[in-house]
Structures are given as structure tokens and as C-alpha cells.
Amino acid sequence: MLEKIDLTKKLEKQSYREKMEALELELGRLQRECHAYKIPVMIVLEGFGASGKGVQIGKLIQALDPRGFRVHAITGETEEEQKYPFIRRFWIKTPENGKIAIYDTSWYRRVLADRFSGNxxxxxxxxxxxxxxxxxxxxxxxxxxxxxxxxxxxQKEQKKRFEKLLESKETAWRVSREDWEKNEKYDSYVRMIEEALQRTDTDYAPWTIVEATDRRFATVKIYTTVIEALKEAVAEKKAEAGREISQETEETETWENRELEESVLAKVDLTKSYTEKEYHKKKKKLQKKIRKLHGELYRRQIPVIIGFEGWDAGGKGGAIKRLTEKMDPRGFTVNTTAAPNDYEKAHHYLWRFWKNVPKKGHVAVYDRTWYGRVMVERIEGFCTKKEWQRAFKEINDMEAQFVQSGAIVLKFWMQIDKEEQRKRFEERQKNPEKQWKITEEDWRNRDKWDAYEEAVNEMLIRTSTPEAPWVIVEGNCKYYARIKVLEAVIEAIEKRLESR
Amino acid sequence: MLEKIDLTKKLEKQSYREKMEALELELGRLQRECHAYKIPVMIVLEGFGASGKGVQIGKLIQALDPRGFRVHAITGETEEEQKYPFIRRFWIKTPENGKIAIYDTSWYRRVLADRFSGNxxxxxxxxxxxxxxxxxxxxxxxxxxxxxxxxxxxQKEQKKRFEKLLESKETAWRVSREDWEKNEKYDSYVRMIEEALQRTDTDYAPWTIVEATDRRFATVKIYTTVIEALKEAVAEKKAEAGREISQETEETETWENRELEESVLAKVDLTKSYTEKEYHKKKKKLQKKIRKLHGELYRRQIPVIIGFEGWDAGGKGGAIKRLTEKMDPRGFTVNTTAAPNDYEKAHHYLWRFWKNVPKKGHVAVYDRTWYGRVMVERIEGFCTKKEWQRAFKEINDMEAQFVQSGAIVLKFWMQIDKEEQRKRFEERQKNPEKQWKITEEDWRNRDKWDAYEEAVNEMLIRTSTPEAPWVIVEGNCKYYARIKVLEAVIEAIEKRLESR
Incomplete structure (x- = not known):
């Protein structure tokens, strides 16, 4: 879940001030509503050392009535606390109904800091x-x-911050030997964090990753996240009570969240390209290599699962063709995922994918995948909000089971921009041989570009895991895209073959 | 969950025939309703070897339209199936909407038979x-x-059945070497089963234990369980569709389930007793022993959690007094659990118990416990059905965490009969010193005896685990009850001290 985040995000002072004024008012109002509806709220702040948890808590409580919240700074267990089951000290710190409890680190210490230190x-x-x-x-x-x-x-930002803290006597004590150790072994600590985030990112208690390089950006994102969660809880209570949701709440519904979240796709550099000559030379070499690796996979009985998603006309088909062109056809299958047929609709949405899991030593390529649940089904309302929210964990669980059974799992997102899509659509319409590829529905989907972008972004963040990562493919130049896919698959296979 | 069941239960032929006629009709009707509402149904039959799974499936499908169900006989994984994640073969055998799938053993093989055999x-x-x-x-x-x-x-019944199967050539092949091994190592296999049942007894997919010594009894219980589950699902669908639940469904709501379930308490032998002289002699010896053990617990830093539940006037107070009388008062606390106060009500129902967990080396005794959730709160409607159904697993989880942190956990149910309770109530009313102990509410609760008995029975079965067992105390004779409590506590402590 940390893989696809963009730590360069920031917010200018002016924009920050304008936003905060409204956000603070809104949060204050929601605190009062939660109190009225007796909703208990728990806000957990976890994060890297020196990522600014303390500062952010300070910012957060500015908007709150001090009678209604409590901050718990969690440190290592005292000798007294060690005499109890570890979760007890958190049970007794749960807020009463209508109150807010804020945790500066939390029960996650147990699987993060305390695990790292061997406790x-x-x-x-x-x-x-x-x-x-x-x-x-x-x-x-x-x-x-x-x-x-x-x-x-x-890692670099953290090191910088530690060094700055060390400059002054007043702050130097805040950097411990263990902090440095975590900085030095940043990668191995990140693996622990990834595991913890994935295993506990549930529909009832989801994680939000806050890009914290820029303090102002982080503050706004935290406010926005808290506000959305409280708003939803209050709306539910009101619905239960049979009352109408007030106009006021409706109006502020969409907030700035889109703006905060947009960037995974926005940052992709679509100018990357190869000439035709470069392409052919590289392709030849890579396809030869993949043919060899394919045989090795079969001998070692390793299954491979490769999913393709992307914008319409994003180049999925072409990339799949070049990927599999030189493979032994007895060793791979390409599964095309269309809208489910009646028989498939009569089952759980993941059932048809479980049916097509490759067996050991085989490669299964999917032209569109199980991620339809959190894209088209989400946007077209084919499933409920609860259902697609739950789907992130369901999908992560499924892919984790693939990995546990020995599979290599890779997912490609074929990215193009809106202008490039228009060009390709028009080309398809002009070319009689390609006309079958373009329908009215493609144009309709194009109108929903922004909604898709938002959904894709959330999907990439929530479901990119170290064992089953998303690879974003810069797709405006088809040559570039196809080579990148080949290279990524080869890299993943080689990594596995070396490791076991 | 297997601890408190009564394997002597049986049903006479005549009574069986009468019941089955109605049950078969009802099941057939519900199958049609599930089909109409497109509800997929999965029925899993697990159990000991020769417990009659095959026979019971045969009985069950008699009532079903063959176009609407399918039986899956699950054996070890084929070589082909081993090439996939283990759960895949069950995913692809899930029923489509409106159909029933019956599994003769299931995915639980993985944590039962296949675990036992080392696969x-x-x-x-x-x-x-x-x-x-x-x-x-x-x-x-x-x-x-x-x-x-x-x-x-x-174990004995199983051995008898195996021997009978071996008598004839036609059935002898059905008893494998592994079956015998499981019979010989019955206890260790039971531990695996207990673990599996406990870890997977969820509110969304709860287990029902079927006492299968008597074939007829088991058939009726299976029919009843399936019927209740389907009825509930159909009722939910109807409610969703905004329709009234038909009178027909309402009328048959309560069925025979109570009759099938009653016996944990009904079988308790309440004539057990000691004379005053026997009592005093035993008590003296046992209290001396417990005092010694209490010190040892402190030295070894082992916490002990002892819960008392039982009928009003069942003798909880007296037993607690004799249990703790000679203990070092610095090393134990007695917690009385009354209706929650306003502050407690403002928290999760388990919060106040987490607060009072004993620390290492201490003994905590509870006069009434967290089990109020599935007794008084259930019966008085202080929580919803969903809430008390969920509570079984929540409580098992909590006790499992106590055990993991090193605690000894014991729960006593003080059993008396209704006549004995009446006598004690009247005695309390006559005796000025005991009048405070009896209120109007006690008499009101007494009127709900049957409802409590049903709730208690379910509670004892669902929450008695090897690590945190219920001990049912025959309480009509107070002397007997107090001695039994002392003995059980001593036994549990000694067992632990020996084992670690």
C-alpha cells in the first residue's frame, strides 16, 4: 500500500489557509454531531519516525472542543502493563460514546516498533x-x-529530519538509536509495515496513507479523511433515526478529496517512447529471453498470473500479443474478461476467476480482471458501495492466496491520456478492420473519465502489494509500452528464480 | 464445543416418524422458496469417521427436488488439484444462486484429516x-x-461401528488404517477438531454439533438446523423485498429445536450431596491446599480467571466465599457484575471486563460475568439478535486472549432445579437477614425459566472450550456444590503447574 504513493505532493500556503478555514469549521461541527449521536471515534496516527505525528495531532485538535477528546501517547509497555494481555491497555483506553480518542502510535506498535526491536x-x-x-x-x-x-x-527525508533534530540540544533527545536503525534498515522496516497494513486494511477499519513530506498537505489530507469518516457515520445515524440528511451535509459531500488523491496517474510521464527500430531490436531480445524463462518456470512448476487493466484503447491487446507471441502455447492461456454471463452472474463475483487460476508451471494472462469490481461495477452502480469497499480486501486476500501457493502475480495498468484515446478511437472508426473494436459504449465510458480516474487511483493504492504489485505502463507510445511489459515480466520471473 | 454435548440423546421410532413427515414437507417448501429468491445454500457435513455422514446426506436429500441440489463427496486432493491453491477446488464447487450444494467432508479436511495425516x-x-x-x-x-x-x-461408539463394518466383506474396505489411528488417538484428534471449530465458529457461518449416536435423533436435528437457517434467509429476503412474512412461516417458527437442545442442564444429577460432616472435613483439606497453590501461582506469575454464573439463589455467593476464604487477600479480587452503570453503558459491553482482567500472579473471581450478553441481555432484548449471536465468538476470542497471555480460565454454572429455587426464595423472604437478597425481579426472572434454560444451553455448548471450560455444578446440595468448585479449581491449577 506504500508502493504507489507520491511523496512529492504539496500545498501552497495560500491554498492551505483557505482550505483549513473551512475544514476546521466543518470538523468542529461534526464533533458536536458525533457527540449528539453518541458516536465514539478512534483516530490512530501511525507512521515513520519524524513523519510529524505529534505536529499533526496538534493541528487536528485545534478544531476540537477540548472537553470532547483525549490524546493517548502510546509508548512501550510499562512493567505493570506487561502483566496483562497486550491488547488490554488499549481496551481500557477506548473512548466512551460521543467522545474522540486520538492515538499517537497505537496497538500497531506490537507488529511494528516492538516487532522491529525484537520485543x-x-x-x-x-x-x-x-x-x-x-x-x-x-x-x-x-x-x-x-x-x-x-x-x-x-528514507532520505527521514534522515534529513533526524539530522535537523540533532542540530539542537532541545530536540536531539527525540532521535533514538532505534530510530537510526529503522532509517538504516528502511527497506526491511517497510516490509513489516506493508504486511501490517495489508493484514489490517478491512472494510470496517481501513487505512489511509498520508503523504507527509509536506506538512500542509498532510494536515489537509488528515482533516479531509477524518471529516469524511465522521460525516458518513453521522449520516448513517440520521438515516437510522429516519431523518432526512440535512442539505448542509449534502452540499459539502465531495470536498477536496479528489484533488488530494489524483496524482498516481497524473504523474505518469507519457512522453516516454522508443523508435520503431529500437523497439524491434529490444523486442526480439526480450521475447527470446521470455521463451527461455517460460520453460524454466515449467520445470520449476511455478504458476504466473498476469493481469491487464487500462483505459479503453490503452494497448492491452497489443501488449498481450507481444508478451505471449514466442511462448510455448501449451504453457499459457489468455483469459478475456467481459461482462459476466448469466451463469457467472449466478455466482460470487470472484468465482469465475478462481475457476481460471493457472495450475503450477503455467502462465495465465487476463485481459481485464477481477478489478472490474472496483472500476466499472463501482462506477456503474452494479454493486453497492459496501460491496466495492469490501472488495479491496477480498481481492488482496485472493492474490495473497495465489502467492502463498507459489505463484508470481503481476498487474499492469496501461495508461494513456484523454487526447491519445480520442485519436485512437477515431482511428478505429476510420479503419474498417478495426471498427469492431469501437462501440457507443466506449464513447460513453470516455465521458466518465474523471470518475474512472478517481476509482483507478484508489485501486492502485489499496491493492499494490510487494508480492502482487501494480506496474503502471506509460502507454502513449505503443512501442514503449510493449517493451516495458516484457521487461517487467522478465524481471519478476528472474527475481523469483533467483530467490528460491 | 464438543465438551458439553450429550451423546446419549435418542429418539423413538414413532416420534421420529411423526416429526419427519412434517420436516420433509417443510424442507421441500423451503428449497422452492430459496430457488425463487435465488439464495445459494451450502451444507457442510463434517464429523468423526463412521458417524454417519453418508447416511445423513441420504436422508437429507429425500426431501429435496433433485434438480436443485448437488452432493460433493470430497476426498484427498488429486494430483491435478495439488497444482492449485487448496481452496480453489472448493471455490469452483460453490453452488449457483438458488441451488443447494451438500459437502460430504469439505475444506475442513485441510485442518482436520489432512493435518492429522501430516499432509x-x-x-x-x-x-x-x-x-x-x-x-x-x-x-x-x-x-x-x-x-x-x-x-x-x-471413541467407544466409533470403535464399535468400525468393528461392525469389518465383520462383512462388503463394508470392511470402508475402514482404513487411518480411521483406526484416529480412533486410537481420539483425544489428540479431538484437540484438532476443537481448534478448528472454535476458530471458524463465526456469526456468518456458525457450527452446529449433531449428537450422532442415535441415527434418528441426528436426522431430526440436521433437518431442524437446515430448516431454521433457510427460514431465516428467506425471511430476510422477504423483508428486503418489503413484503410481509407469511403467516405460515411465523407459525412454524419455534419448531422442535428446544426439545432437541435441552439436555445439557436436564441431565445434571441434582441428588448429589455431602453430609455436613463430610463437607467440613473436605473443605478444610481443600482450602489448605488452595492456599498453598495460590502462593505458587504468585511465584510463577500465573493469572487465574474464575467466572460464576447460575440461577438466582443457585449458590454463587456461598461458593465464592468458601473458595476465597483462606486465600491471601492481597492476591485475589472478587468482581461483582451488576447491570452496567451509565459510564459502562457508554462503552463496548466487554470494556468493563477488560478493565478488570487480573494481572499476572493474581486471581480474579467474577460473581456474574460477560456472559450476561447471551443470557439476560438476550432474553430481555437489551441487545439485538445479531449482537448476541456475534457475542459467542467475541467472548471466545477474549478468553482465548486471556489464555494466550498465560491465564488459567474457568467458568462455573451453578445448577439447581426450579423447586429448589422456590424453596430458597421463600426462605429468603422469611429470614429478615436474607430479605435484601430477594426482589420482585427475581420472581419475574423465574417466570422466564424456560427461555433462560434454552439460552444457557446454547451458551454452554458454544463457549465451553478445552482452554476455558464450563464446569456445571450440581447445586441442590450446597455442601456438594462448594466442594466441587474447590476441587475443580485445584485440579485446573495443578494441571497447569505440572504442564509448564
Whole structure:
């Protein structure tokens, strides 16, 4: 979940001030509503050392009535606390109905800091995750709103901040030996974090990653996240009470969240390209290599799952063709995922994909995938909001099971811009041999570009995991895109073959 | 969950025939309704070898339209199936909407038979449980009704059945070497089963234990369980569709289930007693012993959690007094659980118990406990059906966490009969010193005896686990009850001290 985030995001002072004025008022109002409806709220701030958790809590409480919240700064267990089950100290710090509890680090210490330092032993890990999930599930089932924020900065930024803290005597004490160790072993700490985020990113208590390089950006994102969660909880309570949702709430519904989230796709550099000559030379070499690796996969009985998603006319078909062209046809299948037929509709939405899982040693390529649930089904309303929200974890769980059974899992997002899509659509309409590829529906989908962009962005962030990563392919130049796909597949296979 | 069941239950032929006639009609009708409402149904039959799974499936399908169901006999994985993630072969066998799939053993093989035989390795176990829970959660969230039945017989009965099968050539092949091994190592197999049942007894896919010594009894219980589950699913669909639930469904609502379930308490032998002299002699010895053990617990830093539940005037107070009388008062606390106060009500129902968990080396006794959720709160409607149904797993999870942190956990149910209760109530009213102990509410609760008995029975079965067992105390003779409590606590402590 940390893979696809963009840590360069920032916000100018002027824009920040304007936004904050409205956000603070809104949060204050929502706190009063939560109090009136007796909704307990838990806000968890986790994140890298020096990512600014303390500062952000300071900003957050500015908008709150001090009688209604409490900040819990969580440190290592005291000797007294060690005499109890570890989750007890958090149970007793749960807020009463209508109150807000804010946690500066939390029960996640158990699977993060305490695990890193060796205080949580390996054989305690499973029980710890079970206790954490049980804790969050029980509380949210009982009506608590659980907001979990993870503040991210990169290794370099963290080092810079540590060094700055060390410059002054007044702040130097805040950087511990362990902090440095985590900075040095940043990658291995990130692996722990990824595992923790994935295993606990549930529909009842989802994580939000906060890009925290720019303090102002982070503050606005935190406010926005908290506000949206509270708004939803209040709306539900009102609906339960049978009352109309007030106009006021409706109006502010969409907020700035889109603006905050847009960038995974926006940052893709679509000018990347190869000449025809470069392309052919590279292609030849790579296809030869993949043919060899394909045989090796079969000998080692490793299954491979490769999903393709992307904009209409994004180049999925062409990339799949070049990927599989020289492979032994007995060893791969290409599965095309269209709208489910009646028989498929009569089953769980993941059923048809379970049916097509490749067996050991085989490669399965999917032209469109199970991610339809969180794109077209979400946008067209073919499933409920609850259903697509739940789907992120369901899909992550499924892919994790593929990985556990030994599979290599890769997902490609074929990115083009709107202008390029228009060109390709028009070309298809002019060319009699390609006319079948373009329908009225393609044009209609194009009108929903922004909605798709928002959905895709959330999908990329929530479902890119170290074991089953998304690869974003710069697709305006088809040559470039096809080579990138070949290279990524080869890299993933080689990595696996080396490691086991 | 197997601890408190009564394997002597049986049903006479005449009574069986009468019941079955109605049950078969009802099941047939419900199958048609599920088909009309497009509800997919999965019925899992697990159980000991020779417990009669095949026979019961034969009985079950007699009532069903053959076009609407399919039986899957699950055996070990084929070589082909081993090439996929283990859960795949079950995903592809899920029923389409409106159809019923019946499984003669199931995905639970992975954590039962295959684990016993060593085919599931230790490090695969956690992933297997995660895959199973994810599978069931995803399907039920998608609308599937999941009915899980576990057929139980005891070691002796199983041996008898195996021997009978061996007598004839036609059936001898059905008893394998592994079957015998499971019979010989019955206890260790039961531990695996207990773990599997507990970890997967969820509100969305709960287990029902079927006492299978008597074939007829088991058939009726299976029919009743399936009928109730389908009825509930159909009623929900109807409610969703905004229609009234038909009178027909309402009328048959309560069925015979109570009759089938009553016996945990009904079988308790309340004539057990000690004379005053026996009592004093035993008490003195046991209290001396417990004092010694209490010190040892402190030295070894082992916490102890002892819960008391039982009928009003069942003798909880007296037993607690004798249990703690000679203990060092610095090392134990007695927590009385009354109706929650306003502050407690403003929290999750388990919060106040987490607060009072004993620390290492201490003994905490609870006069009434967290089980109020599934007794008084259930019966008085202080929580919703969904809430108390969920509570069984929530409570098991909490107690499992106590056990993981090193605690000894014991729960006593103080059983008296209705006549004895009347005598004690009247005595309290006559005796000025005891009048405070009896209120109008006690008499009102007494009127709900049958409802409580049903709730208590379900509670004892669902929450008695090997690590946190219920001990049913025959309480008509107070002397007997107090001695039994002392003995049980001593036994549990000694067992722990020996084992670690």
C-alpha cells in the first residue's frame, strides 16, 4: 500500500489557509454531531519516525472542543502493563460514546516498533494480528468509527529530519538509536509495515496513507479523511433515526478529496517512447529471453498470473500479443474478461476467476480482471458501495492466496491520456478492420473519465502489494509500452528464480 | 464445543416418524422458496469417521427436488488439484444462486484429516485458516447461506461401528488404517477438531454439533438446523423485498429445536450431596491446599480467571466465599457484575471486563460475568439478535486472549432445579437477614425459566472450550456444590503447574 504513493505532493500556503478555514469549521461541527449521536471515534496516527505525528495531532485538535477528546501517547509497555494481555491497555483506553480518542502510535506498535526491536517474538505475531483484528472488529461492530492514518516519508527525508533534530540540544533527545536503525534498515522496516497494513486494511477499519513530506498537505489530507469518516457515520445515524440528511451535509459531500488523491496517474510521464527500430531490436531480445524463462518456470512448476487493466484503447491487446507471441502455447492461456454471463452472474463475483487460476508451471494472462469490481461495477452502480469497499480486501486476500501457493502475480495498468484515446478511437472508426473494436459504449465510458480516474487511483493504492504489485505502463507510445511489459515480466520471473 | 454435548440423546421410532413427515414437507417448501429468491445454500457435513455422514446426506436429500441440489463427496486432493491453491477446488464447487450444494467432508479436511495425516504442514496451518475464513466470509457476505454440521460420536461408539463394518466383506474396505489411528488417538484428534471449530465458529457461518449416536435423533436435528437457517434467509429476503412474512412461516417458527437442545442442564444429577460432616472435613483439606497453590501461582506469575454464573439463589455467593476464604487477600479480587452503570453503558459491553482482567500472579473471581450478553441481555432484548449471536465468538476470542497471555480460565454454572429455587426464595423472604437478597425481579426472572434454560444451553455448548471450560455444578446440595468448585479449581491449577 506504500508502493504507489507520491511523496512529492504539496500545498501552497495560500491554498492551505483557505482550505483549513473551512475544514476546521466543518470538523468542529461534526464533533458536536458525533457527540449528539453518541458516536465514539478512534483516530490512530501511525507512521515513520519524524513523519510529524505529534505536529499533526496538534493541528487536528485545534478544531476540537477540548472537553470532547483525549490524546493517548502510546509508548512501550510499562512493567505493570506487561502483566496483562497486550491488547488490554488499549481496551481500557477506548473512548466512551460521543467522545474522540486520538492515538499517537497505537496497538500497531506490537507488529511494528516492538516487532522491529525484537520485543514481539515471532511466535507471538499471529496471535497479535488476531487480537488486533478482533479488537477493531468488535469495536466497530459496536458502533465505533475507526480512522487509521499512516504518515509516510521516504528514507532520505527521514534522515534529513533526524539530522535537523540533532542540530539542537532541545530536540536531539527525540532521535533514538532505534530510530537510526529503522532509517538504516528502511527497506526491511517497510516490509513489516506493508504486511501490517495489508493484514489490517478491512472494510470496517481501513487505512489511509498520508503523504507527509509536506506538512500542509498532510494536515489537509488528515482533516479531509477524518471529516469524511465522521460525516458518513453521522449520516448513517440520521438515516437510522429516519431523518432526512440535512442539505448542509449534502452540499459539502465531495470536498477536496479528489484533488488530494489524483496524482498516481497524473504523474505518469507519457512522453516516454522508443523508435520503431529500437523497439524491434529490444523486442526480439526480450521475447527470446521470455521463451527461455517460460520453460524454466515449467520445470520449476511455478504458476504466473498476469493481469491487464487500462483505459479503453490503452494497448492491452497489443501488449498481450507481444508478451505471449514466442511462448510455448501449451504453457499459457489468455483469459478475456467481459461482462459476466448469466451463469457467472449466478455466482460470487470472484468465482469465475478462481475457476481460471493457472495450475503450477503455467502462465495465465487476463485481459481485464477481477478489478472490474472496483472500476466499472463501482462506477456503474452494479454493486453497492459496501460491496466495492469490501472488495479491496477480498481481492488482496485472493492474490495473497495465489502467492502463498507459489505463484508470481503481476498487474499492469496501461495508461494513456484523454487526447491519445480520442485519436485512437477515431482511428478505429476510420479503419474498417478495426471498427469492431469501437462501440457507443466506449464513447460513453470516455465521458466518465474523471470518475474512472478517481476509482483507478484508489485501486492502485489499496491493492499494490510487494508480492502482487501494480506496474503502471506509460502507454502513449505503443512501442514503449510493449517493451516495458516484457521487461517487467522478465524481471519478476528472474527475481523469483533467483530467490528460491 | 464438543465438551458439553450429550451423546446419549435418542429418539423413538414413532416420534421420529411423526416429526419427519412434517420436516420433509417443510424442507421441500423451503428449497422452492430459496430457488425463487435465488439464495445459494451450502451444507457442510463434517464429523468423526463412521458417524454417519453418508447416511445423513441420504436422508437429507429425500426431501429435496433433485434438480436443485448437488452432493460433493470430497476426498484427498488429486494430483491435478495439488497444482492449485487448496481452496480453489472448493471455490469452483460453490453452488449457483438458488441451488443447494451438500459437502460430504469439505475444506475442513485441510485442518482436520489432512493435518492429522501430516499432509498439511505446520507452517501451512495459519494460511489455511485464513483462507477458510476468507472463503466463508466472502461467500456469506455475497448472500450464501452456510450451514456447517459436525457429527459427533464418542471413541467407544466409533470403535464399535468400525468393528461392525469389518465383520462383512462388503463394508470392511470402508475402514482404513487411518480411521483406526484416529480412533486410537481420539483425544489428540479431538484437540484438532476443537481448534478448528472454535476458530471458524463465526456469526456468518456458525457450527452446529449433531449428537450422532442415535441415527434418528441426528436426522431430526440436521433437518431442524437446515430448516431454521433457510427460514431465516428467506425471511430476510422477504423483508428486503418489503413484503410481509407469511403467516405460515411465523407459525412454524419455534419448531422442535428446544426439545432437541435441552439436555445439557436436564441431565445434571441434582441428588448429589455431602453430609455436613463430610463437607467440613473436605473443605478444610481443600482450602489448605488452595492456599498453598495460590502462593505458587504468585511465584510463577500465573493469572487465574474464575467466572460464576447460575440461577438466582443457585449458590454463587456461598461458593465464592468458601473458595476465597483462606486465600491471601492481597492476591485475589472478587468482581461483582451488576447491570452496567451509565459510564459502562457508554462503552463496548466487554470494556468493563477488560478493565478488570487480573494481572499476572493474581486471581480474579467474577460473581456474574460477560456472559450476561447471551443470557439476560438476550432474553430481555437489551441487545439485538445479531449482537448476541456475534457475542459467542467475541467472548471466545477474549478468553482465548486471556489464555494466550498465560491465564488459567474457568467458568462455573451453578445448577439447581426450579423447586429448589422456590424453596430458597421463600426462605429468603422469611429470614429478615436474607430479605435484601430477594426482589420482585427475581420472581419475574423465574417466570422466564424456560427461555433462560434454552439460552444457557446454547451458551454452554458454544463457549465451553478445552482452554476455558464450563464446569456445571450440581447445586441442590450446597455442601456438594462448594466442594466441587474447590476441587475443580485445584485440579485446573495443578494441571497447569505440572504442564509448564
Amino acid at each position: 514481539t517474538e515471532k511466535e507471538e505475531l499471529e496471535d497479535s494480528y488476531a487480537a488486533i483484528c478482533s479488537f477493531e472488529e468488535q469495536l466497530t461492530a459496536g458502533g465505533t468509527v475507526m480512522i487509521k492514518l499512516f504518515l509516510a516519508i521516504d | 498439511t504442514e505446520k507452517e501451512e496451518l495459519e494460511d489455511s485458516y485464513a483462507a477458510i475464513c476468507s472463503f466463508e466470509e466472502q461467500l456469506t457476505a455475497g448472500g450464501t447461506v452456510m450451514i456447517k454440521l459436525f457429527l459427533a460420536i464418542d
